[in-house]
Amino acid sequence: MDLPLIDLEPVWISLQLAGITVAILLVFATPVAWWLAHTRSRIRVVVEAVVALPLVLPPTVLGFYLLILLGPHGWVGGPVQAITGSPLSFSFAGLVFASILYSMPFVVQPLHSAFESVGKIPMETAQSLGASRLDAFFTVISPLARRGYLTAIVLGFAHTLGEFGVVLMVGGNIPGKTKVISIEIYDRVEVLEYAQAHILSAGLLIFSFLVLLMVYTVNRRLPVQVT
Amino acid sequence: MTDLLSAKLKIDYPEFNLDIDLNLPAKGVTVVFGPSGSGKTTLLRCLSGLERAPTGYLKLADQVWQDEETFIPIDKRKVGMVFQESRLFPHLNIQANLLYGYQRTQPADRNLHLDEVVQVLGLAPLLKRYPDKLSGGERQRVAIGRALLTSPKLLLMDEPLASLDIQRKAEIIPFIKKIEDEFKTPIIYVTHSMNEVLQLVDTMVILNSGKVVNCGPVEEVFSDVRLRDAVGDEQLGAVLEAVVSGHDEEFGLTRLDFMGQTLNVPQQNISVGQRLRVHIHSKDVSLSTAPPEGTTSVLNILRAKVAKIGTLEPKGYSVDIELDAGRPILSTITRKSLSNLNLKPGQPVFAHIKAMKMVHEIDKI
Helix, strand or coil: CCCCEEEEEEHHHHHHHHHHHHHHHHHHHHHHHHHHHHHHCCCCHHHHHHHHHHHHHCCHHHHHHHHHHHCCCCCCCHHHHHCCCCCCCCCCCHHHHHHHHHHHHHHHHHHHHHHHHHHCCHHHHHHCCCCCHHHHHHHHHHHCCHHHHHHHHEEEEEEEECHHHHHHHHHCCCCCCCCCCHHHHHHHHHHCCCCHHHHHHHHHHHHHHHHHHHHHHHHHHCCCCCC | CEEEEEEEEECCCCEEEEEEEEEECCEEEEEECCCCCCCCHHHHHHHHCCCCCEEEEECCEEEECCCCEEEEEEECCCEECCCCCCCCCCCCCHHHEEEEHHHHCCHHHHHCCCCHHHHHHCCCHHCCCCCHHCHHHHHHHHHHHHHHCCCCCCCEEECCCCCCCHHHHHHHHHHHHHHHHHHHHCCCEECCCCCHHHHCCCCEEEECCEEEEEEEHHHHHHCCCCCCHHHHHCEEEEEEEEEEEEECCCCEEEEEEEEEEEEEECCCCCCCCCCCCCCEEEEEEEEECCCCCCCCCCCCEEEEEEEECCCCCCCCCCCEEEECCCCCEEEEEHHHHHHHHCCCCCEEEEEEEECCCEEEEEEEE
16 A cells, blocks of 8 residues: 655644743743742732633634734734844744643643642752752752653643644744644645545544553552652 | 850741740750640741741851841751651652752761761661651651751751650660760750650750740759649659669669659669659659658658749649759649648648659760
8 A cells, every 4th residue: 555645844843843832831830830839829829720721712712812912013023023023923933932822731730730749848858958949949849740740741742732723823834834733634634635634643643642641651650759 | 165046036926926035055955845836846947947937036156047137048057857757858769868968068067977877877778778668767767867967056856756656766766865975966856745855855945835934954944833734734743863872672672862862763774873864743742741750651752842832723623832852843732732731932841752754874975
């Protein structure tokens, strides 16, 4: 059987987008999740709700506002255009920006609950042994929260890989720049190239299944550690 | 010269108050004793820097930890902490746990090193193991070692034995005494166990409802008519030091010298000249005003004077009497007896001691 030729570029763009998004998210989501897990502030619930918004909003709504925000006249796109000469909308950088917001809850929430279950005691203990907060975070808290990190990375990555609506709205469909797997699948179906659509879809399906299988297996094996 | 630890702390929360002013020698074991909710743990957390009292002044030797402008955070205070739970890091093996604080101590400040701590605390067989493979007592020894390896100026221990069974407790106490002997690290030790007090204490701080009720050497401050609430009915009584003066083989007794008077106890396997600590419950001390020569089976009768008479509770039937027998001794008698004997401060009395509890080996180098 001859396999139909498929364009691998969207796959590559998807992987890049997901990788970069998760990397940036880990940096920003960690302090947010830490704060959520330990603050007694009243605005905590507000922040929690905002972070969770992408879970319930239709991607088109998020995409629409992001399009405006990132466009040449938007609060973000305007200044960016002034500096770089082009707006963020319909660019890979814009896609990253959108994906960060869109995948935020999938990274923040596992970290939040991991930090909550680690609790305050390991931090206090490490500090009592002369560690600064940052030192204690890297040497004690994050190893103890590793299950949360694994879940956050995998869910963030897989979710970014699978996004469609926001990417279409913000990134358009520019081959080689913003055309990702999910959009490529849509395109193939539109032109009735079911074979290519099959390969890409099945690939994404199997990949997602394997990833989730791995998360659940590893999470079962990693002992829950209590101090 | 012994360093001084000064602590003035005031916390005014609706549900909790703390108002203390302490000056303690940073030497030996200072036991902070009191019922739960008396502020023991809060005092310790303020000393450590884990908590910041809204108004406070803390100073150890010449280093101010807290005043109006200053607040030295916990990781800069150089205090070691041992908690009720060992709080070992589960992802690190015992050696890495022990070295966690050591590695974060300036090389110039390191007075204690892994080898000696491992040796004194008997940790050598545990080093490559992980905390979840250790018994509670072993974990607690590692926690103590880990805190010591930061070469702390002060070791703060918050009920470190409370979660262990009696056997494990007995296993750890000698190690805590060794810390004092071998490393000269002053210890502040929070507990509400009289047993631990008797075995460890040099200086005693008694807290109740967020206030210091009494503070000083245990022999001097523990027999006080104001202590019933803070110490509790079961434990109220004198803590005295006595020296073994001889054995009476014929009757199976050991003679103790206490301030020139003699106490007889069941024969002890300990040599003449050694000191031991006795705890005499106030309810085991009865009083008579005339010498009971040959008319009683009670063997231990001390000559004393009435020093203070406790507050008479209108509804209560008993009253605490503080006696002076060279050191204070506490006696609980009925109000009726007080009235019958017509006791007044300064009056000579005979204290009949019906029972006492002994703790060996309080000698320290």
